[in-house]
Amino acid sequence: MTFADTTFTDGNALAGPLRELFALEMTSADGRCATCGRTGPVADLRVYGHENGPGLVARCPGCEEIVLRLVVTPERVWLDLRGLVSLAVIR
Amino acid sequence: MSRLAWRVAYLREVRDETPSARTLVLDVPGWPGHLPGQHVDVRLTAPDGYSAQRSYSIASAADGDAVELTVQRVPDGEVSSYLAGAYAVGDPVELRGPVGGWFVWRSGDPAPVLLVAGGSGVVPLMSMVRARAAAGSRMPFRLVYSARTPDDVMYAEELKRRALSDRGLDVSYVYTRRAPDGHGRPAGRLTAVDLAEWGWPPEFEPAVFVCGPTGFVEAAADLLVDAGHDPRRIKTERFGPTGG
Numbered sequence: 001m002t003f004a005d006t007t008f009t010d011g012n013a014l015a016g017p018l019r020e021l022f023a024l025e026m027t028s029a030d031g032r033c034a035t036c037g038r039t040g041p042v043a044d045l046r047v048y049g050h051e052n053g054p055g056l057v058a059r060c061p062g063c064e065e066i067v068l069r070l071v072v073t074p075e076r077v078w079l080d081l082r083g084l085v086s087l088a089v090i091r
Numbered sequence: 092m093s094r095l096a097w098r099v100a101y102l103r104e105v106r107d108e109t110p111s112a113r114t115l116v117l118d119v120p121g122w123p124g125h126l127p128g129q130h131v132d133v134r135l136t137a138p139d140g141y142s143a144q145r146s147y148s149i150a151s152a153a154d155g156d157a158v159e160l161t162v163q164r165v166p167d168g169e170v171s172s173y174l175a176g177a178y179a180v181g182d183p184v185e186l187r188g189p190v191g192g193w194f195v196w197r198s199g200d201p202a203p204v205l206l207v208a209g210g211s212g213v214v215p216l217m218s219m220v221r222a223r224a225a226a227g228s229r230m231p232f233r234l235v236y237s238a239r240t241p242d243d244v245m246y247a248e249e250l251k252r253r254a255l256s257d258r259g260l261d262v263s264y265v266y267t268r269r270a271p272d273g274h275g276r277p278a279g280r281l282t283a284v285d286l287a288e289w290g291w292p293p294e295f296e297p298a299v300f301v302c303g304p305t306g307f308v309e310a311a312a313d314l315l316v317d318a319g320h321d322p323r324r325i326k327t328e329r330f331g332p333t334g335g
């Protein structure tokens with residue numbers, strides 16, 4: 001059996017990548033799921049995807065639907081938020 | 092232009108923690124300081140331009156330009172196997188941070204603290220224990236640390252010392268595969284009884300931090316919620332293989 005590197009598998013993994021886009025710390029922000037309405041911190045999302053791959057997918061811990069997709073290329077960062085109704089950020 | 096800049100850090104010192112984990116003491120010129128529980132992203136770039144990036148929790152309390160990471164050596168882990176192996180004193184590495192602000196203990200928080208660690212999930216919790224001492228805080232802290240065997244316990248000597256010298260800090264161990272002689276508790280996974288005996292009752296409204304492999308965190312968080320802890324007071328951080 002072999003093991004790969006371990007890494008965060010929840011929204012805590014998004015802290016660095018989202019800090020490239022936002023001036024504020026976003027893992028503490030409360031997101032509302034567009035599918036089930038669950039509200040909770042970004043840190044609690046379930047995150048999938050190899051960090052060396054093209055991107056990360058975050059799913060709602062309540063209904064498992066995709067709430068956020070983040071793709072980083074050398075030229076651009078793509079953020080797809082269609083699974084979120086809102087993000088409430090502490091100022 | 093990125094809002095979060097990569098910095099070059101240099102390895103100052105290495106400490107072996109267990110046969111498979113070591114602590115890297117990094118010099119990070121211009122480091123702005125950090126809160127316990129925050130992490131950094133580390134990037135390695137090969138001469139051909141291929142780069143790999145991983146997140147690591149910070150193990151130390153804020154202390155000038157020094158940042159300590161504890162890295163578990165994993166076969167085939169392209170970043171960890173380098174950092175825990177060939178990476179030598181004086182060598183550079185790219186690092187950015189600190190990042191994260193949710194899985195963080197703030198010394199002004201008036202709640203007693205329960206820390207629940209599974210394996211190397213103890214790393215950010217150790218930062219909290221150290222920051223508590225550095226701040227001169229008297230806030231009651233309890234650490235429940237689950238490890239496979241006594242040989243797998245990180246920071247073993249320091250935890251033993253702090254449990255005696257840091258007033259208000261209790262440290263309890265759960266061994267899942269082999270317990271030392273005279274431990275009293277047979278080897279086995281974390282149970283509701285362990286958390287009831289060594290944690291805080293829910294009525295104390297503790298701030299709870301759980302960190303470890305995904306399965307451990309889910310199980311521990313479920314036990315805490317079943318025991319009556321408010322899920323909003325339980326902060327979790329999960330890790331697992333990258334799958335690559």
